[in-house]
Amino acid sequence: MNLKTAAKVTAVAGASLLFLAACGSKNSSSSSSSKNTATMAAQAELPTMDLSKSTDVWSSNMLNNTNEGLYRIGKNGSIKPGIAKDTKVTNGGKTYTFTLRKNAKWSNGDKVTAKDFVYGWQRTVNPKTASQYAYLYSGIENADQIVDGKKPVSSLGIKADGDYKLVVTLEKPIAYFDKLMGFVNFFPQNEKVAKNYGSKYGTTSKAMVYNGPYKMSGWTGTNLSWKLTKNNDYWDKKAVKMDTINYQVVKDNSTGLNLFNSGKIDDTVLSSQQVKNYKTNKNYKVRQTASTFYVEFNRADKDAKLAKAFKNKKIRQALSYAINRQQYVKSTLGDGSTVSKGYVSHNLAKNPETGADFTADAAVPEAVKYDQTKAKQLFKEGMKEIGETSLNIKLLSDDTEGAKKSTEFVQGAWEKLPGLKVTNQNVPFKTRLSRSQNGNFDTVISAWNADFTDPISFLSLFTSDNSYNNGKYDSAEYDELIKKAEGADANNKNARWTDMVNAEKQLMNDEGVIPIYQKSEAHLTRTSLKGIIWNTAGTNYNLKYMSVK
Amino acid sequence: MRKYLLKRIFYLILTLFIVATATFFLMKLMPGTPLQNEAKLTPSEKAAILAQYGLDKPVWMQYFIYIGGIFKGSLGLSFQFSDQAVSYLIGSRMGPSMQLGGQAMVIGVVFGIILGAVGAIRKDTWADRIATIISILGIAVPSFVLAILLQFYLGLKTGWFPVAGWQGFLYTILPTLALAASPLAETARFIRTDMVDVLSSDYIELARAKGLSKFGIVYHHALRNSLIPMVTLIGPLAAALMTGSMVVENIFSVPGIGEQFVKSILVNDYPTIMGVTIFYSALLCVLLLLTDIIYGIIDPRIRLSGNGD
Numbered sequence: 001m002n003l004k005t006a007a008k009v010t011a012v013a014g015a016s017l018l019f020l021a022a023c024g025s026k027n028s029s030s031s032s033s034s035k036n037t038a039t040m041a042a043q044a045e046l047p048t049m050d051l052s053k054s055t056d057v058w059s060s061n062m063l064n065n066t067n068e069g070l071y072r073i074g075k076n077g078s079i080k081p082g083i084a085k086d087t088k089v090t091n092g093g094k095t096y097t098f099t100l101r102k103n104a105k106w107s108n109g110d111k112v113t114a115k116d117f118v119y120g121w122q123r124t125v126n127p128k129t130a131s132q133y134a135y136l137y138s139g140i141e142n143a144d145q146i147v148d149g150k151k152p153v154s155s156l157g158i159k160a161d162g163d164y165k166l167v168v169t170l171e172k173p174i175a176y177f178d179k180l181m182g183f184v185n186f187f188p189q190n191e192k193v194a195k196n197y198g199s200k201y202g203t204t205s206k207a208m209v210y211n212g213p214y215k216m217s218g219w220t221g222t223n224l225s226w227k228l229t230k231n232n233d234y235w236d237k238k239a240v241k242m243d244t245i246n247y248q249v250v251k252d253n254s255t256g257l258n259l260f261n262s263g264k265i266d267d268t269v270l271s272s273q274q275v276k277n278y279k280t281n282k283n284y285k286v287r288q289t290a291s292t293f294y295v296e297f298n299r300a301d302k303d304a305k306l307a308k309a310f311k312n313k314k315i316r317q318a319l320s321y322a323i324n325r326q327q328y329v330k331s332t333l334g335d336g337s338t339v340s341k342g343y344v345s346h347n348l349a350k351n352p353e354t355g356a357d358f359t360a361d362a363a364v365p366e367a368v369k370y371d372q373t374k375a376k377q378l379f380k381e382g383m384k385e386i387g388e389t390s391l392n393i394k395l396l397s398d399d400t401e402g403a404k405k406s407t408e409f410v411q412g413a414w415e416k417l418p419g420l421k422v423t424n425q426n427v428p429f430k431t432r433l434s435r436s437q438n439g440n441f442d443t444v445i446s447a448w449n450a451d452f453t454d455p456i457s458f459l460s461l462f463t464s465d466n467s468y469n470n471g472k473y474d475s476a477e478y479d480e481l482i483k484k485a486e487g488a489d490a491n492n493k494n495a496r497w498t499d500m501v502n503a504e505k506q507l508m509n510d511e512g513v514i515p516i517y518q519k520s521e522a523h524l525t526r527t528s529l530k531g532i533i534w535n536t537a538g539t540n541y542n543l544k545y546m547s548v549k
Numbered sequence: 550m551r552k553y554l555l556k557r558i559f560y561l562i563l564t565l566f567i568v569a570t571a572t573f574f575l576m577k578l579m580p581g582t583p584l585q586n587e588a589k590l591t592p593s594e595k596a597a598i599l600a601q602y603g604l605d606k607p608v609w610m611q612y613f614i615y616i617g618g619i620f621k622g623s624l625g626l627s628f629q630f631s632d633q634a635v636s637y638l639i640g641s642r643m644g645p646s647m648q649l650g651g652q653a654m655v656i657g658v659v660f661g662i663i664l665g666a667v668g669a670i671r672k673d674t675w676a677d678r679i680a681t682i683i684s685i686l687g688i689a690v691p692s693f694v695l696a697i698l699l700q701f702y703l704g705l706k707t708g709w710f711p712v713a714g715w716q717g718f719l720y721t722i723l724p725t726l727a728l729a730a731s732p733l734a735e736t737a738r739f740i741r742t743d744m745v746d747v748l749s750s751d752y753i754e755l756a757r758a759k760g761l762s763k764f765g766i767v768y769h770h771a772l773r774n775s776l777i778p779m780v781t782l783i784g785p786l787a788a789a790l791m792t793g794s795m796v797v798e799n800i801f802s803v804p805g806i807g808e809q810f811v812k813s814i815l816v817n818d819y820p821t822i823m824g825v826t827i828f829y830s831a832l833l834c835v836l837l838l839l840t841d842i843i844y845g846i847i848d849p850r851i852r853l854s855g856n857g858d
Contacts, residue, residue: 047585048631055586130601132586135594148597199626203633221633222641224715224804248714251799251808254697258705258712430581430817433588451589467591 038529038548039246039265041256046219046226046249050202051187052124052131057540062247063184064539065228067212070098070117070166073182073542075533077349077453083112083188083211083235084166084181093173093491098166105233106190107210114160120189122153133185136451139177141169173490176454183452183538213240213544224249228543241531241547260524267529270522272334283524286336290345290537291449291519292458295319295395295410296471298441306442309391310471314382316511320367321375322413329517332409333402336522340368340515344458344504347536348450352493358455362501364508368515372416379417390419396435396444399426406445406516436470444470447519450537455500456485457537462507473512478503557841561834568830569823573615576822577608583628583817602628615823624827625820629813635824639806643828646793646805649721653728654790658783660729661736666772668737669744680737687734693796696727700800713802724801728794732786739782743775777848784840788833 048059051067064073070084086099104112121140124131127149137143141157157169170177180186190209197207205219205226213234219226228245231237248265250256256268260283270278278284297310309315325339338346341359349358383389395411397403407424414422427435436444450457460466463482464474485499507513525532530549533542582599584590590598599605603614618625624635661684668680704712704723711720747753748771756766793807806825813821844851 045630047629050631053631127597127601130598132584132590132598135590147594199632203631220641222630222638222804224802248802250713250802252802255700255713255800255802258700259714262705262708262712264712264714428815430579430587430815434580437592468589 036241036243036548037246038242038244038267038526038546039248040267041250041259041265041269042247043251043269044249045222045224048202049205049208049216049219051120051184051189052129052133053202054184055132060184060539061541062216062228063187065212065541065543066208066210066214066216066231067184067187068104068234069183069187070100070181071178072544073179073453073535073538076347077179077535077537079178079182082182087178094170096168096170096177097161098168100164100166101235102164104211104235106193107215107231107233108190108193109233110190110192110209111163112188112211113163114166115163116188116190117166118158118160119191119194120187121158122156123189123194124185125156126153131185133451136180136183136185139170139172139174141171172487175485175490175493175496176452176456179452179454179538213237214242214245236544240544242543245543245546257524266526268524270335270524272522275334275336275522278522278524281524283526285523285525287521287523287534287540288338288345288347288536289449289519289521289540290348290453290457291447292340292343292345293406293445293447293516293519294340294343295514295516296436296444296446297513298439298443298470299472299474300439301442302439303442305386305388306391306393308386309382309388309393310443312382312386313511314378314385316514318375318377318379318382318417319414320511320514321369321371321378322417323410323514323516324370324413325368325516326370328406328409332405333517336520337517338520340518342368342504342508343513343515344455344500345450345518345536348453348458349455352497358501358504361497362504362508364505367508367511376417379420383419388419390421392421392423393442394423394425396425396427396432396441398429398432398445400429403445410445410516437468439470439472441470445516446470449519453535453537455504456482459500459503459507460486462512471513473507473510475506475510475512478506478510478512481506557838561831561838564834565827565830569616569619569827570612572823572826573612574608576817576819577611579814579817581817583819585629585631585816619827624824627813627821628818629816629821635820638809638821639824639828642793642804642806642809645715645803646798646807647791649724649728649797649803649805650787650791650793652721652725654732654783654787656725657729657732658736658779661733662740662772662776662779664733664737665740666744666767668741669748669771670767672745677741680741684734684737684741687730687737690730692727692731692794693800695730696724696797696800699723699727713800715801715803720801724797724803727797727800728790732790735782735786736779739779740772740775743778744771747771747774777844780840780843780847784836785833788829788836792829792832 042058044058046058046062047056048054049063051063054060054063068082070082072080072082074080083100083104084098085101088097090097100114106112123129125134125137125143125146127147134147142151142155145151146153146156159167161167188211193209194201200207202208204221205216210216210231213231214228215231217227217229225246225248230240230243234240250259250268253269253271253274257270257274259265260268297316299307299310301307301310329337329339342362342364344358344362346357346359350356351361395407397407404426407426411422411424414420435441436446448458448461459482462469462473463479481499481503485496489495489499528548530547531545533545534540581587582595584595584598587595596605603611627633627635627638630638664680664683668677671677700712700723703710710723714720753766753770756770793805795807795811798805798807809821810825813825
């Protein structure tokens with residue numbers, strides 16, 4: 001009978017498959033990194049390889065290593081030459097003339113010319129492209145109007161003068177313009193290739209062309225592994241030591257650790273539980289990000305009593321003093337994250353004159369200090385000032401495991417204040433965003449990460465007219481300082497630095513927001529891997545000089 | 550039969566239409582936009598980008614545009630995978646999920662039947678007890694716990710199988726085992742209960758009286774009769790397994806559809822949510838239809854007719 005035979009066959013086949021598989025060879029437990037080859041784990045899928053459309057960490061990392069712009073961001077955010085050989089700044093910082101190197105080539109053999117930059121930039125600001133990073137072009141001549149569809153893309157302030165000269169015109173001096181030039185959304189794009197692939201451009205590793213240290217292969221657009229191989233058409237290929245860097249998407253931290261321990265991958269991110277066991281491992285490494293988690297108060301709260309409370313400086317200070325950040329990052333987070341030194345993150349920018357970190361220059365230690373006695377005292381005084389005896393506030397945050405722990409910790413800390421009751425609201429990320437933006441919250445734990453290595457990427461958020469100033473922090477002095485830093489002092493590095501330092505101090509003295517911690521990633525990275533450059537903001541990884549020893 | 554089939558196909562299309570409509574409007578109730586960089590865009594920038602995707606139109610208009618697209622054979626472009634066609638996304642992600650689901654199904658059902666039959670024949674002996682313990686464990690231990698244990702012991706400690714990844718048949722074994730536990734347990738319990746009943750029925754007594762061999766009785770009379778109700782179980786089970794498990798796929802780094810679906814909901818990737826929902830519903834409907842047809846073939850007592858008498 002058919003049924004009989006079928007049942008037999010399946011049973012035998014099933015059993016033998018299992019048996020055969022069980023006899024498979026035992027994997028060696030040595031590292032997978034052999035000479036000039038290594039395997040890295042990516043914590044999320046690659047959504048795109050389109051330079052105009054990249055918004056996430058991983059596409060940005062991959063694009064930065066397979067492509068190159070005018071500059072390449074090196075160690076500690078330093079600006080290194082890329083396709084631009086020479087730069088002249090004229091017209092009071094409003095005109096940049098870049099001379100391009102003649103030996104830069106695309107992986108299809110085409111030369112990299114000034115036209116590729118013009119095409120790439122125009123494509124990004126073109127409203128039809130719907131780039132979600134086009135706002136970074138703001139300040140380049142006509143960019144804002146083009147994004148709004150009010151002017152043609154050809155009016156963008158970028159012109160090719162022959163094949164190797166590029167002229168960029170700005171509406172006003174942009175102090176961090178050179179840093180932007182190392183950001184993937186400003187890289188050149190090959191018009192021939194982009195037009196050839198049309199809507200498929202950048203959706204697979206094949207439908208893309210590369211002018212950077214590596215070429216990508218094996219990415220089908222939806223799969224979980226791909227390869228970067230040395231690009232022999234790269235102008236500086238002599239500096240590139242790696243032949244192949246494999247990527248495997250690993251979303252589960254315990255899988256990552258198992259893969260690392262079985263020698264299949266050479267770098268993995270650890271969860272806080274894993275950090276406890278691997279803190280002393282020789283491969284343990286903490287990578288800081290320019291991402292600050294902070295509490296925002298809704299000064300325009302619908303509940304008038306709460307709006308009044310959040311406008312009271314003593315109450316804001318009390319809520320800050322009440323949080324034991326040290327204990328929080330150590331015992332609750334435990335993933336290598338550090339206590340915030342202020343709103344602007346640590347290791348983001350250095351004083352142009354002295355080389356001191358921004359957080360050192362702009363430190364307001366009291367604003368991030370834990371002092372319960374002071375907290376209670378200030379809270380009592382603040383409550384007296386607003387004529388209330390009890391407050392009932394809601395604390396909004398994401399519904400991830402980490403965010404829940406955060407809200408519980410802050411709730412526990414705040415409820416020690418006399419007369420304060422806190423209700424936690426953990427909602428999905430998109431809901432949290434829309435509620436923050438609509439002002440539908442009392443207090444919210446928000447996070448901000450910088451787009452580029454300049455404090456302004458943080459500070460511009462809290463000017464009174466910024467649409468992302470959800471808590472409606474409103475300080476004329478602060479607004480004035482930011483205006484100066486972006487306008488009058490834009491060409492004067494030191495004055496601009498002082499403006500930003502003073503703005504941060506103002507925000508912290510006001511306790512405009514309560515910074516809690518700065519996010520870090522705890523990694524296990526094999527010590528044999530050398531030369532990995534990690535930056536806290538913008539694109540994290542620069543693997544041009546990576547090697548295996 | 551033909552009339553019955555036509556009627557069922559009509560209902561299938563109607564079901565899909567209702568599912569698509571309900572999903573569409575529920576989805577639009579979720580807060581936020583599908584933009585990836587939403588946190589950093591100003592309201593006017595957001596509005597401009599949304600207009601590019603036609604998301605500024607009234608919801609009912611978007612609905613008709615979407616349904617119209619389906620009739621033209623397009624499921625739209627994904628937001629999270631920038632500009633990737635949803636049909637391509639489902640197509641390339643479905644394969645691994647279906648393969649794992651299919652394998653888990655075969656292993657689970659085959660070994661489940663063996664385990665259940667052994668339990669029924671050797672009722673109240675040590676063999677039966679072991680079979681019962683295995684099936685209770687299979688149901689009680691969640692697949693992710695089993696997945697982590699399998700990965701640690703059979704992947705890392707012994708090195709018999711790859712820890713995670715997707716590069717060939719060897720890589721499918723651990724996730725298959727993790728997924729197979731629950732269908733195995735369910736089948737075993739089902740078969741055991743059913744066969745215990747069948748084994749005590751009159752016709753088995755008769756077969757025994759005729760002097761048939763024990764194996765002959767079990768195989769020809771008891772097991773085959775117990776398998777009929779199994780068909781009912783297999784349809785939905787297959788649908789559940791083949792639509793992919795987010796947890797198992799994540800743990801073994803399988804490029805499957807299970808996780809994509811969950812993530813598309815979290816990031817408001819409207820076209821992907823719709824595409825995967827419609828695909829899942831179609832799969833389930835077809836499997837149920839197949840179940841009914843198979844039922845009619847193997848059990849002559851059930852007749853397929855459009856009249857439902």
